[in-house]
Amino acid sequence: MVERANILKCMDRNESAPAIVISTDRRGDYDRQITLLSPVWGLRRVTCYGARKSQKAAKASLYTEATFNLYSNPERHSYSLVDLTVISDHSSILQSLECAFAAALMSELAMLEKGEEAESLYSLFTISLDEVDEENWRRILIQFILRYLDLVGLGTDYVSCPVCSKLYADGDILGFSSTLGVPCCPNCDNMAGELILPPNARAYLRDSLRTERERAMQFRISGNMEMRLLRYLTRTLTYILSVDLKCLKSGLLNSLQ
Numbered sequence: 001m002v003e004r005a006n007i008l009k010c011m012d013r014n015e016s017a018p019a020i021v022i023s024t025d026r027r028g029d030y031d032r033q034i035t036l037l038s039p040v041w042g043l044r045r046v047t048c049y050g051a052r053k054s055q056k057a058a059k060a061s062l063y064t065e066a067t068f069n070l071y072s073n074p075e076r077h078s079y080s081l082v083d084l085t086v087i088s089d090h091s092s093i094l095q096s097l098e099c100a101f102a103a104a105l106m107s108e109l110a111m112l113e114k115g116e117e118a119e120s121l122y123s124l125f126t127i128s129l130d131e132v133d134e135e136n137w138r139r140i141l142i143q144f145i146l147r148y149l150d151l152v153g154l155g156t157d158y159v160s161c162p163v164c165s166k167l168y169a170d171g172d173i174l175g176f177s178s179t180l181g182v183p184c185c186p187n188c189d190n191m192a193g194e195l196i197l198p199p200n201a202r203a204y205l206r207d208s209l210r211t212e213r214e215r216a217m218q219f220r221i222s223g224n225m226e227m228r229l230l231r232y233l234t235r236t237l238t239y240i241l242s243v244d245l246k247c248l249k250s251g252l253l254n255s256l257q
């Protein structure tokens, strides 16, 4: 009976769920620490013992999506990787600068999540990563940023001004309120026109949010317009989230076309 009780106790300490690796760091000479985004656990830091040296240790490289089996150590409030069953390793992502940039930006945003919207975020993250390529990466990012902001409660509908509630007119060029961290009508703009959104770009964002992501991905806009919209949205992120995102500070976006 004692033995059975011990086995049960041991099983209690193993947890298994789908997740994706969104960051990985060295930890000492032998180990790695990874961050998982999971619909069940939200964000979870996990130690992979021996991952840097041992051939036998379970490997969980960046962007590996898998069912992860973890051992939980309640005394140390920590988790370690036991093994994993790979769903997709997304290995092609890191072979393209554009895809790597898109994935890095989505990961940084996901890392800021507090855990309440884990299921929707996981699904948005993994579908974006499955679909991203060198042709559509700008559109993937635009749709990701829009929907991410909506999920975490920092979005706007691009229909009416969040500051004064006035409905936008068709020809309005939106400004930005740095105090509230939102795009707004020209009257509420307090950035002297530094961060503006033209009418056709506003219509694209508004219509995107009114429909499913899959349909919004089919909306036709020019490559130039995509790039301008992506630059606009990434600039607004700094004000909306009040953080400097590492992959934006690198200036890499400016060198991509």
Ligand SMILES: [Zn+2]
Pocket (backbone or CB within 6 Å): 161, 162, 163, 164, 165, 166, 184, 185, 186, 187, 188
């Ligand atoms: Zn206003």
